[in-house]
């Protein structure tokens with residue numbers, strides 16, 4: 012535990028009763044975090060926790076990277092703000108760096124959050140089709156169980172009814188297909204057959220809807236917040252073929268999967284697919300400053316141009332998108348990721364994690380363990396044969412106990428009825444093998460004592 016004398020001085024914490032917290036109000040008193048270093052966070056009472064969720068799945072380089080703070084300071088002194096209706100060097104340099112990571116030329120539109128990055132993707136997709144004389148294409152298809160953001164358009168694309176309840180009706184023109192759920196839905200098919208089956212499901216939906224009405228399909232490479240649903244290896248490639256066959260743009264939401272989380276720079280890079288649009292946020296700055304980006308394939312951008320120059324404009328602006336300080340922060344963050352080889356580290360530690368985590372199958376209520384890079388979901392069930400999901404209270408009890416033992420884990424809460432039963436692990440990519448071992452030991456300890464069902 013962190014020695015309290017190392018904590019920066021701070022006046023007596025103010026009562027936070029004036030904050031409306033995310034997912035609040037609740038009766039639970041939120042942790043007040045005062046200090047963080049590496050993978051550890053420390054609260055106002057000096058109690059430390061291993062943050063196995065990297066904040067909200069985002070602090071990929073870990074806490075306390077002073078180099079990032081210095082770059083932010085220097086940028087604030089040199090140019091604290093200018094909008095991207097003009098240009099500035101940090102945004103130019105970052106767009107070039109993102110393209111290096113994407114390994115294919117894209118045009119980058121910057122904004123502030125993952126939700127906004129997806130909103131912009133939807134607008135670009137619709138306008139692109141209109142400019143191609145296909146203005147009938149307006150529908151956006153996504154998957155049930157996936158989360159794409161909290162704003163009304165991104166929430167419309169979200170396939171989690173509990174996140175939408177009481178906010179509907181949402182935007183028209185959004186519909187959903189079944190997610191690939193290899194644990195619950197494959198029903199005896201081989202992974203190859205099931206990947207094809209899911210892609211055919213999308214294709215049928217496009218045909219039933221009328222392909223000339225469909226603008227885009229949006230998906231995460233792995234459904235993250237909806238329960239770490241890792242698709243069969245052939246799934247994304249088959250989906251890309253379907254989209255191409257029907258003139259539907261493929262938007263890949265890399266808000267969580269991007270920046271090394273799954274053991275590749277971007278999650279889609281486990282395949283040879285080149286997405287039409289890639290959205291990103293979180294790990295882009297490791298959470299050190301707010302920033303997101305919508306990367307659009309050059310060929311799509313060029314439809315907005317003609318021989319004489321601009322043909323039609325994207326009528327979209329945001330005050331803080333591509334903020335120079337956030338761009339400087341992102342650049343330093345990506346430099347650190349490269350220097351520490353964190354993407355490769357994520358892949359290797361993922362292999363280690365999977366091997367070690369398999370020992371948790373010793374407990375009858377561990378139904379399925381899904382790992383890719385430093386992303387893990389443990390699906391808890393009452394009964395392994397029937398796969399009846401463990402009740403939410405029991406899942407929460409595991410998290411509470413882990414917290415009491417100094418480990419902060421997550422769960423796929425508030426998603427779809429009955430399936431909020433997946434414990435989630437998504438730590439900073441600098442986590443060590445020893446820290447992974449500690450987390451697994453704590454889980455063993457909790458599971459050994461659990462009386463479930």
Ligand SMILES: Cc1ncc(COP(=O)(O)O)c(C=O)c1O
Nearest residue numbers: 124125126158159160266267292
């Ligand atoms: C896959 C995915 N897309 C989009 C978002 C929305 O990002 P933000 O919270 O930055 O708006 C999230 C947030 O968790 C996400 O997980």
